[in-house]
Amino acid sequence: MASYSTSEFRSGMKVMLDGDPCSIVENEFVKPGKGQAFNRVRLKNLKSGRVWERTFKSGETLEAADVVDREMQYLYSDGEFWHFMHPETFEQLQADQATVGEAAKWLREQDIVTLTLYNGEPLAVTPPNHVELEVVETDPGLKGDTAQGGTKPATLSTGAVVKVPLFVSIGDVLRVDTRTGEYLGRANK
Amino acid sequence: MFQPSASLANLQKRAQLLQQLRAFFYARDVMEVDVPAIGAATVTDIHLEPLVVPGTGYLQTSPEYFMKRLLAAGSPSIFYLGKAYRSDESGRRHRPEFTMLEWYRLGFDDHALMQEMAELFRELAPHVAIRFSSYTDAFQAVLGLCPHRASLADLQACIASKIELNSPLTDKSSCLDLLFSHCVEPELGNGITFVYDFPREQCALARMALNDAGQQVARRFEVYWDGMELANGYWELCGAEEQRKRFESDRRTRTALGLTVPEVDERFLAALETGLPECAGVALGVDRLLMCLLKVKDIREVMPFADL
Numbered sequence: 057m058a059s060y061s062t063s064e065f066r067s068g069m070k071v072m073l074d075g076d077p078c079s080i081v082e083n084e085f086v087k088p089g090k091g092q093a094f095n096r097v098r099l100k101n102l103k104s105g106r107v108w109e110r111t112f113k114s115g116e117t118l119e120a121a122d123v124v125d126r127e128m129q130y131l132y133s134d135g136e137f138w139h140f141m142h143p144e145t146f147e148q149l150q151a152d153q154a155t156v157g158e159a160a161k162w163l164r165e166q167d168i169v170t171l172t173l174y175n176g177e178p179l180a181v182t183p184p185n186h187v188e189l190e191v192v193e194t195d196p197g198l199k200g201d202t203a204q205g206g207t208k209p210a211t212l213s214t215g216a217v218v219k220v221p222l223f224v225s226i227g228d229v230l231r232v233d234t235r236t237g238e239y240l241g242r243a244n245k
Numbered sequence: 246m247f248q249p250s251a252s253l254a255n256l257q258k259r260a261q262l263l264q265q266l267r268a269f270f271y272a273r274d275v276m277e278v279d280v281p282a283i284g285a286a287t288v289t290d291i292h293l294e295p296l297v298v299p300g301t302g303y304l305q306t307s308p309e310y311f312m313k314r315l316l317a318a319g320s321p322s323i324f325y326l327g328k329a330y331r332s333d334e335s336g337r338r339h340r341p342e343f344t345m346l347e348w349y350r351l352g353f354d355d356h357a358l359m360q361e362m363a364e365l366f367r368e369l370a371p372h373v374a375i376r377f378s379s380y381t382d383a384f385q386a387v388l389g390l391c392p393h394r395a396s397l398a399d400l401q402a403c404i405a406s407k408i409e410l411n412s413p414l415t416d417k418s419s420c421l422d423l424l425f426s427h428c429v430e431p432e433l434g435n436g437i438t439f440v441y442d443f444p445r446e447q448c449a450l451a452r453m454a455l456n457d458a459g460q461q462v463a464r465r466f467e468v469y470w471d472g473m474e475l476a477n478g479y480w481e482l483c484g485a486e487e488q489r490k491r492f493e494s495d496r497r498t499r500t501a502l503g504l505t506v507p508e509v510d511e512r513f514l515a516a517l518e519t520g521l522p523e524c525a526g527v528a529l530g531v532d533r534l535l536m537c538l539l540k541v542k543d544i545r546e547v548m549p550f551a552d553l
């Protein structure tokens with residue numbers, strides 16, 4: 057596998073650190089006019105999600121991590137594993153609870169999601185930034201109450217619970233931001 | 246994209262600053278010298294990589310050796326305002342090509358030169374606070390360690406408690422560089438701070454002397470503005486013998502590290518042998534100075550074309 061020197065570190069680059077695949081978040085060059093140069097690097101451990109800082113002497117290298125993002129279709133969950141399929145090769149992969157994590161509550165069958173693979177195995181699942189999902193449970197809607205700022209919880213078809221305005225009713229299809237869990241609006245039917 | 250990386254308003258400030266800097270020295274009868282950017286020789290400094298001009302020599306990492314040759318040839322106090330070049334340096338505060346102001350004052354020591362710099366800063370930014378601190382005080386206040394007495398093991402232990410380092414540092418000077426840049430600089434606070442009397446491991450081209458506590462210190466100073474390094478000055482080392490020793494020691498270190506090993510600049514040493522007059526000199530990063538004056542965080546915002 058290739059390796060990268062500190063001067064090549066860019067945000068988003070995937071590298072191996074202490075045996076774990078990491079993504080570089082930020083790389084700051086620190087150099088006294090007369091003295092040793094350092095790179096202060098912020099990295100995200102792709103297994104644990106933890107972000108931390110480590111300082112390198114300039115010129116040190118890290119091995120590239122075999123991490124790729126692949127667009128795949130979510131098929132179904134059997135309770136233990138979530139199953140995904142490559143839409144062109146029909147190759148199938150399964151991911152466990154720990155891998156799917158929070159993404160589980162946004163996954164609708166047949167939606168295209170991003171699977172991050174490490175050495176060919178699923179490492180993380182990222183739903184699209186915006187999804188459209190139907191409301192399956194919420195308090196009765198208050199017709200005409202579109203101007204007020206009040207909110208109530210609504211349960212979506214995938215199990216996610218989001219805060220919605222009072223006028224939303226069961227059967228509405230909502231646009232939601234999966235990164236923040238925020239309600240964006242009602243989708244056009 | 247043909248557009249400049251700096252706004253035209255910032256470039257106008259830049260033009261004004263260059264004019265103010267020149268006016269400051271012309272008013273004091275310090276002679277401007279326009280020394281070459283390309284030289285046959287370069288520095289042996291283990292932490293600098295020069296840019297090579299194939300078949301000719303090197304782009305100069307600073308005008309220092311040319312300026313000292315002028316001083317040895319009998320010139321009065323001089324200043325240079327122009328480009329300097331360092332390979333492998335790029336970031337929010339670094340570019341491989343940058344503008345440097347360097348000046349030498351005959352008969353000054355480091356403290357007299359710091360006073361003159363303070364006058365310059367007061368002209369450029371009348372309301373900015375200016376403080377003076379010894380390296381010892383600045384270091385000890387943040388880290389609780391005496392930088393002169395601390396052993397390599399003490400410094401390594403201090404680093405281990407504060408910084409996650411990828412691989413250990415094995416010499417005292419690098420440990421001091423790391424602790425100062427990561428822990429002390431951010432605590433220097435707003436305004437301008439002169440830090441003087443450096444540990445002997447960090448002497449570079451400065452003379453050695455004893456401080457009030459009887460410790461051997463390098464008569465070197467650094468200037469920080471809002472925690473960013475801006476300038477580095479010395480009460481200059483004049484002896485050719487000592488200088489040659491430091492060059493040879495650098496060359497051995499560079500060989501051990503697998504770096505290129507440039508020839509020693511013999512004409513510079515010959516100038517020192519003839520005799521460099523007693524003087525103090527300082528080099529200041531003009532782009533960074535402008536960053537401080539304009540309160541911007543990225544050097545690209547003050548350089549007309551920062552991206553290659």
